[in-house]
Amino acid sequence: MIASALTIAGTDPTGGAGIQADLKSFQEREVYGMSVVTSVVAQNTMGVKDVQHLPVDFIEKQLDAVFQDIMPDAVKTGMIATSEMMELIAGKLVNQQSPYVIDPVMVAKSGHELMEEKSKQTVRDKLIPLAAIATPNIPEAEILVEFPIKNLSDAKRAARLIVEELGAGAAIVKGGHLPGEAVDVLYDKQGYQLFQSPRLETKHTHGTGCTFSAVITSELAKGRTIPEAVAIGKEFITAAIHHTLGIGKGNGPTNHWGYRMNGLPGKKKGVDSNE
Numbered sequence: 001m002i003a004s005a006l007t008i009a010g011t012d013p014t015g016g017a018g019i020q021a022d023l024k025s026f027q028e029r030e031v032y033g034m035s036v037v038t039s040v041v042a043q044n045t046m047g048v049k050d051v052q053h054l055p056v057d058f059i060e061k062q063l064d065a066v067f068q069d070i071m072p073d074a075v076k077t078g079m080i081a082t083s084e085m086m087e088l089i090a091g092k093l094v095n096q097q098s099p100y101v102i103d104p105v106m107v108a109k110s111g112h113e114l115m116e117e118k119s120k121q122t123v124r125d126k127l128i129p130l131a132a133i134a135t136p137n138i139p140e141a142e143i144l145v146e147f148p149i150k151n152l153s154d155a156k157r158a159a160r161l162i163v164e165e166l167g168a169g170a171a172i173v174k175g176g177h178l179p180g181e182a183v184d185v186l187y188d189k190q191g192y193q194l195f196q197s198p199r200l201e202t203k204h205t206h207g208t209g210c211t212f213s214a215v216i217t218s219e220l221a222k223g224r225t226i227p228e229a230v231a232i233g234k235e236f237i238t239a240a241i242h243h244t245l246g247i248g249k250g251n252g253p254t255n256h257w258g259y260r261m262n263g264l265p266g267k268k269k270g271v272d273s274n275e
């Protein structure tokens with residue numbers, strides 16, 4: 001039977017980030033995609049213009065509609081703006097058997113806050129302990145662990161702390177915001193693993209984090225292990241950035257079919273890293 005995945009997140013009408021990026025990524029990985037909208041975001045490649053949060057009771061109706069019908073094989077959360085939303089979602093996920101991936105979206109690359117300041121503690125307390133894996137970028141990891149991350153050694157310490165003190169099953173601290181090669185640090189019960197690619201010189205990186213975590217979710221839905229899922233996520237996002245579409249007046253989206261159609265530079269098309 002086909003694997004299914006659910007994303008609980010905000011929207012991007014230009015399709016590069018949020019729910020739209022997640023659904024494209026699920027589809028590319030041949031996973032049946034479902035979505036629950038938390039906030040409707042008026043944004044494009046040039047930035048966020050405005051945000052409308054959906055009422056919490058309406059988010060609950062959407063969640064119930066999914067869970068009463070098609071039980072997802074994996075769940076991902078992206079933008080969850082308020083503590084009330086987080087508490088509702090935590091209550092729905094606490095008894096789920098399917099792996100849960102938290103992308104703790106806090107600020108868009110354009111600088112717009114996507115999570116209320118007072119909710120940052122709620123992410124730590126209510127959502128991170130439920131997650132099979134957390135996928136923060138450097139600024140998000142800094143908020144979670146409350147120390148600055150300036151280099152790989154800080155990123156390793158942060159990933160370990162998110163697991164051992166905050167209670168996630170695993171953590172990957174993404175290196176997109178550090179200088180040099182794009183190095184992501186995974187910490188899980190086996191220890192550390194680094195996922196590395198050359199830094200691609202492009203401004204078209206809108207939605208990289210959403211896409212990366214959605215691919216990880218897809219692979220967990222199929223039953224792959226966390227390191228296998230992360231390895232495929234890393235290849236997918238590297239190809240999606242490399243095979244840029246060059247669209248948008250600002251920081252454009254990645255190419256969601258770049259991995260399947262063109263593969264990694266110098267590698268066969270869309271070949272999974274463990275095949």
Ligand SMILES: Nc1ncnc2c1ncn2[C@@H]1O[C@H](COP(=O)(O)OP(=O)(O)O)[C@@H](O)[C@H]1O
Pocket residue numbers: 136137138174175176177182183184197198199200201202205207208209210212234237238241
């Ligand atoms: N310029 C780049 N070249 C290569 N990989 C990148 C680049 N920017 C981001 N990545 C990769 O994209 C993924 C998302 O990382 P990041 O941009 O840090 O997340 P976010 O979009 O949440 O800020 C990571 O695997 C990271 O290493």
Ligand SMILES: Cc1ncc(COP(=O)(O)OP(=O)(O)O)c(N)n1
Pocket residue numbers: 009010011012017018019041043078079105107108109110114205206207208209210211
């Ligand atoms: C609705 C929504 N969710 C998340 C983001 C952030 O996306 P991200 O992958 O971190 O990349 P940027 O958009 O920040 O470049 C978003 N913008 N919108």
